[in-house]
Amino acid sequence: MAFEGLGERLQATMDRIKSKGKVTESDVKVMMREVRLALLEADVNFKVVKEFVNQVKERALGSDVMQSLTPGQQVIKIVREELTDLMGGENQKITLGTKPPTVIMMVGLQGAGKTTTAGKLALHLRKNFNKKPMLVAGDIYRPAAIDQLETVGRQIDVPVFSLGDQVKPQQIVTEALDHAKAEHLDTVIIDTAGRLHIDENLMNELKDIKGIANPHEIMLVVDAMTGQDAVNVAESFNDLLDITGVTLTKLDGDTRGGAALSIRSVTEKPIKFVGMSEKMDGLEAFHPDRMAQRILG
Ligand code: GDP
Numbered sequence: 109m110a111f112e113g114l115g116e117r118l119q120a121t122m123d124r125i126k127s128k129g130k131v132t133e134s135d136v137k138v139m140m141r142e143v144r145l146a147l148l149e150a151d152v153n154f155k156v157v158k159e160f161v162n163q164v165k166e167r168a169l170g171s172d173v174m175q176s177l178t179p180g181q182q183v184i185k186i187v188r189e190e191l192t193d194l195m196g197g198e199n200q201k202i203t204l205g206t207k208p209p210t211v212i213m214m215v216g217l218q219g220a221g222k223t224t225t226a227g228k229l230a231l232h233l234r235k236n237f238n239k240k241p242m243l244v245a246g247d248i249y250r251p252a253a254i255d256q257l258e259t260v261g262r263q264i265d266v267p268v269f270s271l272g273d274q275v276k277p278q279q280i281v282t283e284a285l286d287h288a289k290a291e292h293l294d295t296v297i298i299d300t301a302g303r304l305h306i307d308e309n310l311m312n313e314l315k316d317i318k319g320i321a322n323p324h325e326i327m328l329v330v331d332a333m334t335g336q337d338a339v340n341v342a343e344s345f346n347d348l349l350d351i352t353g354v355t356l357t358k359l360d361g362d363t364r365g366g367a368a369l370s371i372r373s374v375t376e377k378p379i380k381f382v383g384m385s386e387k388m389d390g391l392e393a394f395h396p397d398r399m400a401q402r403i404l405g
Contacts, residue, residue: 110332111365111403117146119405122184131179136168143187151335151366156194156373164190188400194369195396200378202229203352204237205324208294209285213321215314215349216329217341218250218302221357221383225329226299227260228383228391229355233295234266241295244284245270246277246317249301257299264388267293277301278316285321298323306341311348318349326351327380330367332359338367339374346375356394357383368399 121142125135140161147157164186167173173182204210212229214222230241243261245268247253254270261268269284281298288296300317303310318326328351330338338356345351354371359382371379379394 110359110361110363110368111150112362114146114150114365115403115405117149118143118187118403121146122187122404125183126180128180131174131183133169133174136165136183139183140165140168147369150364150369153336153339153366153370153374156370159373160190160194184404188404191369191400191403192396194373195394195399196372196378197396199393199395200353200380201393202233202327202380203325204239204295208292209242209288210239210295210325211285211321211323212295212297212325212327213314213317213323214297214299214327214329215345215351216302217306217331218304220302220329220331221355222302222329223247223253223256223260223299224386225327225355225357225381225383225391226257226297227264227266227388229327229381230261230266230295230297231264231388232381232391234264239295240293241266241297242284242288242291242293243268244281244296244298246280246298247301248273248275248277248280253299253301260388267291277313278320281317281321296321306344314349323352325353328354328377330354330356330371332356332363332365332367332382333361335364335366336370339370342367342371342375342377346377351375351377353378353380355379355381355383355391360384360390365403372396 144161167186168183214226216222233239245254245257271280382394384390
């Protein structure tokens with residue numbers, strides 16, 4: 109279960125301060141040292157940890173908190189609020205165009221969950237927004253990527269546009285957009301190629317596709333299990349493509365949580381969805397307040 113270690117440690121720390129009638133400055137400092145260690149151990153980016161701890165300390169040591177009747181509770185409330193803020197505050201919805209078709213471009217490293225998430229998003233948009241989506245097979249390099257997308261499409265009954273693996277992705281996308289318009293499909297979700305590492309060719313191709321498709325949403329898919337790497341990947345993709353949102357996959361695994369807690373702060377781009385299973389209905393809107401609640405128990 110994600111966040112298990114972090115949750116347990118933070119809850120133990122909070123319980124200690126909650127039971128105190130009077131809270132001193134040194135109690136807060138001891139507590140924040142424990143919070144700092146718990147966050148670092150959960151693989152949260154060290155700069156993010158530093159800012160977070162300072163922010164909580166500054167607020168917690170304010171006289172209104174220290175002199176209140178329930179200082180322990182106040183401090184816990186501050187930690188919860190700051191944790192929510194760190195993860196982006198409010199849920200950010202997917203961006204939809206005002207004129208069809210809405211174009212969503214999926215990007216990310218190989219194995220992050222792009223293809224799976226493309227299918228999940230198609231289902232989400234059809235179910236909740238009554239959209240008519242189409243998936244586009246833009247990954248021509250990974251063997252079986254096209255087959256995989258076609259399998260996903262069949263599973264959720266969503267059409268897949270493919271021109272095989274001998275046509276350049278730029279052309280595939282151009283033709284896909286024409287096809288969607290002709291068929292009155294109002295949402296185009298483009299699966300793009302991933303690599304094991306970020307490389308220049310991949311990025312140039314993605315920039316080309318962005319230029320052609322003019323997407324409303326550039327959704328970066330990152331694997332929560334990869335911790336700090338996920339944050340570095342997010343930073344690189346954001347620098348090059350100016351992404352509009354993140355989907356954090358595999359949060360059903362036993363990730364320590366560092367990526368979920370760092371990405372927003374490092375990239376200033378919102379986590380919009382989280383992947384909670386391999387199944388097509390395993391996509392959930394990301395709510396920072398609920399996530400903070402889950403971590404703090
Ligand atoms: P791509 O290379 O980025 O297109 O990645 P895939 O969509 O092929 O996903 C890689 C693997 O991760 C597959 O086995 C997926 O079933 C799995 N996967 C994707 N998202 C999730 C998720 O949210 N939870 C779990 N448990 N597995 C996932």
